[in-house]
Amino acid sequence: MLELRPITATEVDAFIEVMAGAFYERRDPWHDAWFRKQVPLESTIAALDDGAIVGTSAALPLTLSVPGGRCAAAGITAVGVQPTHRRRGLLRAMMDRQLRDARAANTPVAILWASEGSIYGRFGFGPATRRLGVVCERPNTALIDTPSAGPLRMMDRPEALQLMPAVYDQLVSDRPGLLIRDRTMWDAVGADDDPHLPASEARHYFLIHGDPPDGYAIYRMRRSETHDGQRATALVVELTALGPVAEADLWRHLLALDLVGRVERRMGPIDDPVLWLAQDPQALQVQWKTGIWARLLDVPTALQTRRYQAGGVLVLDVSDPFLPEVGGRFHLQVRDGIGKCVETDDEPDLRLGISELSSAFLGQICFGALSRAGRIMEVSPGAAIRADRLFGWDPPPWCVDEF
Ligand SMILES: CC(C)(COP(=O)(O)OP(=O)(O)OC[C@H]1O[C@@H](n2cnc3c(N)ncnc32)[C@H](O)[C@@H]1OP(=O)(O)O)[C@@H](O)C(=O)NCCC(=O)NCCS
Known part of the structure; x- marks a missing residue:
């Protein structure tokens, strides 16, 4: 029987074994020291099959610099599934739990480094730094x-x-x-x-x-x-x-x-x-x-943690198949660099997925490129250019820490 839950102190060894094994790494005292110092046990999620850990994931409580400000972020890490249990939906189940927990704790964004770029788009993450x-x-x-x-x-x-x-x-x-x-x-x-x-x-x-x-x-x-x-x-x-x-x-x-x-x-x-x-x-x-991937968990809160280099109004129709409650239609108004974002019924300027909005969150100007690639849809003409003016930021985002 499959179970998902945070680990207890006595399960740390087994958790690290599976995590290191998933990356084909030799277990080393360094992993143990890192884990024990950085990872709160209550943020871990283990997938257990008949009581044995076969999948691992955790969320570090991080603070991320965003354009003109700071934002609490769940740093998803230690993601691994034992080779015998892959492609049965364990990652999907762990990610669902991890992201819902972070959202319930009022963390507006999740971030991660991806081992492979094809994994995380389906969970609403988008490449957010280079x-x-x-x-x-x-x-x-x-x-x-x-x-x-x-x-x-x-x-x-x-x-x-x-x-x-x-x-x-x-x-x-x-x-x-x-x-x-x-x-x-x-x-x-x-x-x-x-x-x-x-x-x-x-x-x-x-x-x-x-x-x-x-x-x-x-x-x-x-x-x-x-x-x-x-x-x-x-x-x-x-x-x-x-x-x-x-x-x-x-x-x-x-x-x-x-x-x-x-x-x-x-x-x-x-x-x-x-x-x-x-x-x-x-x-x-x-x-x-690609650097880190970002995933908005609360669109209005996330968009209000950052500042903007131009003023204006934009209505975003955001779809989120993985966490439908995060999506919706949002009215973003920027005055004097400060954004106010609320849900709305107004006609949208742009239709886009949560991963595309998450890619733009840290200021990489990309709405125009996303539109030309057919990844987002301009409803009002010129909306992608207006969005780039609002969201673009100098200097561009950069993350030096791998976690
Ligand atoms: C990546 C990993 C955690 C996936 O776990 P899993 O339990 O097999 O994943 P799931 O069965 O839940 O797959 C969920 C979806 O992701 C896809 N997927 C999973 N791993 C993938 C990969 N490496 N590349 C592309 N797609 C992948 C699945 O096909 C599935 O697609 P669907 O939504 O269309 O059904 C596992 O393969 C692993 O441990 N790999 C080695 C360590 C690693 O790379 N960890 C990620 C660190 S960022």
């Missing part, structure tokens, strides 16, 4: 001349952890899509014992810019021997700068490291300033990928 991968081959990546300030200081991790949060907190107040980090989350940033990293690449270096700090970079090294000697790749884990001077100084430093032939950043923002700092932008290898 991340940019940039590879700079050393000899081809000269930067334009810009003012420089410094100082730059290398620090050990405990020292750097004293200084980086203040810089990150300022970034969060400026850019949507980021998670507000508490001490527990910082404990996982730049940790050398992360089992997902090969041991030879696991050492993190911490570089602080400015005094008081206005930027930092965390990077790792992948070493390799070539016929001309050692040429390492510097792997940028995080680069946060509060202005163009810190940004350029940090990049310039990374690109000038001895014995380094290449600098790679996998999780940068889609508007990464290095695209504009490079003398020859064509020499950079650039690739964008």
